[in-house]
Amino acid sequence: MGAGFASTDRFLAELRSNKLRPGYVLVGDEIFLYERCRRAVLEVFVPADLRDFCLSDIDLAEMSIFEALDRAQTPSLMAPFQVLFIRNLKQLYTRGAKKEEFAAIDGYFRSPNPQAMLIFIADHLRIPSDPRRMDMTDKDRYERIRETLGDHCGIVELARVDESDALRWLLAEAEKQQIKLEQDAARELVDALGADMMLIASEFEKLSLYAGPKKLITLGDVETMVLAAKQRSLYELTDAISAKDKRRALALLAGLLNASDGGEDAAIGHLYMLARTFRQMLVILEKNVRDSRAIWQALWQGFRMPPFAAEDLIRQARRYKSKRELTRALRLIARADLELRSQPPDKKLVLERLVMDLASEPKPAQLLPSSTQYAMDL
Numbered sequence: 001m002g003a004g005f006a007s008t009d010r011f012l013a014e015l016r017s018n019k020l021r022p023g024y025v026l027v028g029d030e031i032f033l034y035e036r037c038r039r040a041v042l043e044v045f046v047p048a049d050l051r052d053f054c055l056s057d058i059d060l061a062e063m064s065i066f067e068a069l070d071r072a073q074t075p076s077l078m079a080p081f082q083v084l085f086i087r088n089l090k091q092l093y094t095r096g097a098k099k100e101e102f103a104a105i106d107g108y109f110r111s112p113n114p115q116a117m118l119i120f121i122a123d124h125l126r127i128p129s130d131p132r133r134m135d136m137t138d139k140d141r142y143e144r145i146r147e148t149l150g151d152h153c154g155i156v157e158l159a160r161v162d163e164s165d166a167l168r169w170l171l172a173e174a175e176k177q178q179i180k181l182e183q184d185a186a187r188e189l190v191d192a193l194g195a196d197m198m199l200i201a202s203e204f205e206k207l208s209l210y211a212g213p214k215k216l217i218t219l220g221d222v223e224t225m226v227l228a229a230k231q232r233s234l235y236e237l238t239d240a241i242s243a244k245d246k247r248r249a250l251a252l253l254a255g256l257l258n259a260s261d262g263g264e265d266a267a268i269g270h271l272y273m274l275a276r277t278f279r280q281m282l283v284i285l286e287k288n289v290r291d292s293r294a295i296w297q298a299l300w301q302g303f304r305m306p307p308f309a310a311e312d313l314i315r316q317a318r319r320y321k322s323k324r325e326l327t328r329a330l331r332l333i334a335r336a337d338l339e340l341r342s343q344p345p346d347k348k349l350v351l352e353r354l355v356m357d358l359a360s361e362p363k364p365a366q367l368l369p370s371s372t373q374y375a376m377d378l
Contacts (some may be wrong), residue, residue, distance in 0.1 A: 005165060007157040008033050012040050014154065016215065021154045022112035025089070025120045025145060028127040028158030031272050035150070037156065038085070041119065045083050055077030059300040065101045069108045072116045082116040090124040093144055102148055103320070129162035129195075139370050163195045170204060173351045178215060179208060182377035192226060192306050198272055235309050235316075237355075238277050246359045253355050257348060267347045269338050271354075275333045280305060281317035282326040289314055292325040305333035325362060332357050 025184035026034055041071055046055045053076055058068045075080050090100050092243045122145055125138045131337035134142070146155065161169070189207075192201040205225045206222060207217050210225055211307055233256055234244050240249035256270060283289075299305075305313055320326055336354040344350050 003008075004163070005033075005169070008037055009157070011037055011145065011156045012155065015040055015044050020117065022116070023110060023118040023120065023149070023153035024156055025122055025149050025153045026156050026158055026161075027125055027142060027145060028195065029123045029125065030127070031123075031268075032161070032201060033158040034121070034123070035198075037158075041083055041117075045117070050079045054082050055080070056284075056336075057082045057346070058084055058086045059338060059339045060086060060088040065092065066104055068118075069104055072118055073108065073113050075113065075115060079299055080115060082113075083119065084116065085119050085121060087121045087123075089120045089122045090141075090146075091169045092148075093141065093214055098345040101322070105149070105152070107144060108118050118153075119168065123158075127157055127159040129160045129165070131159065134254075159287060160198050161195055163190050165188045166195045166197060170200065173201075174217070175203060177208060179211060180215060181217045182219055185217050185222045188219055188270055196276075198269060202269055211373065234273050234277065235305075235312050236280075237273070239312065239316055241355065241358045242281075242319045244359050244361060246356060249355050249359045250352060253351060259349070264337075267351060268337065270342065270351060271333055273338050274354075274358075275330060275337075277313070278326055278329045278333065279303075280313060282330070283321060283324060284314055284317040289317075314343070328362050329358055 025049075026037060028034075042055070056068075056071060057107065057209040058071075060068070065086075068084065072082065072084050079257050092101055120140075125141050126135065126140070127142075128134055149155075167186055170186045170189065171181060171183075174186075189200060193203065195243055199262055207221055207225055210221060233252070234291060237249060237256065240246075240252055280303070283298055284295065287294075289295050290297045292307075292314065294306065294316065295310050317326075332354060339350050
C-alpha cells in the first residue's frame with residue numbers, strides 16, 4: 001500500500017502495542033483514513049458503556065486549548081482512560097504567534113497524564129498521493145505543525161490514495177471477505193469513483209451484500225449497482241438543493257437514508273459527499289468552468305467527479321450567484337458534521353435541517369465576506 005495506508009497502518013499497530021505516545025496529529029483531509037483511525041481508537045480505548053465518560057470531541061473554535069489540556073490532565077472518576085479528539089487545529093496557527101498556547105502544550109507533554117491520549121486533527125491540509133505535489137501553503141503549514149508538535153506527538157499522514165492503491169485495497173478487502181472480485185469490476189469501481197476511498201468503501205459494502213451467497217462481484221454488477229445508483233442519488237440531491245427545491249431535496253435525502261443503515265458512519269458519509277460536491281462547485285465557479293472538457297484541468301486527480309456527472313455539476317454550480325453562497329453552504333455542512341459527531345438524539349433530523357438550510361435562499365447576514373481558501377479548508 002502507498003504512503004497514506006502505510007502511515008495509518010503504523011498508527012494502528014501502535015494502538016495495539018505498549019509503545020503508545022501521549023499525543024498524535026492526524027494531518028490531511030482524507031476522511032476515509034481519518035475514519036479508519038478513529039474507529040480503531042474507539043475500538044481499543046473507548047468501551048461502548050463508558051463512551052460518555054472517556055471520549056471528548058473538542059473544537060478549538062469553541063473551547064480554548066487551555067481548557068482542553070486541563071480536561072486531559074484531570075483524571076476521570078468513571079473511566080480508566082480518556083481519549084480527546086481535538087478538531088480545528090488551524091486555530092492555533094492563525095491570528096498571532098500563540099506563544100502562551102504552545103507553551104501550555106509543551107508544559108502538558110513534559111508531564112502528560114498517562115491515562116489520556118490527545119489526537120489533534122489537522123484536516124485543513126491536503127496531502128496529495130504524491131507528496132512532492134503538495135501545495136506550498138500546505139507545505140508551510142505542515143512544517144509549522146512539525147516544529148511545534150512533532151517532538152511531542154506522533155505524526156500520522158492522511159494522504160490522498162492513488163488509483164493503484166485503491167485497487168489493491170479493494171482486492172485485499174474482497175479476499176479478506178472471501179469474495180471473488182473480478183479485476184475489471186474492481187478497476188471500473190475505482191475509475192468511476194475517482195479513487196475516492198470513502199465512496200469506494202461504501203459502494204463495495206453494498207456490492208458485497210448484493211453478491212450474497214454466490215460471493216462473486218462482476219463488471220456487470222458494478223455497472224448496475226454503482227453507476228446508476230450514483231447518478232440517481234447524490235447529484236440529484238445537490239441538483240434539488242441548488243434549484244432551491246426543498247420538497248424534492250427532502251424526498252431525495254429520505255431515499256439516500258433508506259438505502260443506507262442510517263448509522264453514524266453512513267450519516268457522516270453523506271455529509272462528506274455533500275461537502276466534496278460543494279467544494280467541487282466552488283472550484284468550478286471560481287475558475288469559470290463552462291464545459292466538461294475544461295473541468296478535468298480545473299479539478300485535480302482524486303478530486304474529480306465521475307464523468308457522467310460533469311455536465312450536471314457545472315450546471316448546478318452556475319446557479320449560485322457568488323462564491324460566498326457556496327462558502328456559506330460549506331459552513332452549514334461543517335456545523336452539521338460537528339453536531340453529528342456530538343451524538344445527537346436524531347441524526348436524520350440533523351441532515352434534514354441541513355438540507356432545508358442549504359435549499360433556502362441565504363439571508364444577507366449569512367453572506368459575510370470570507371476567503372475561498374477558508375471554504376476549501378472545511
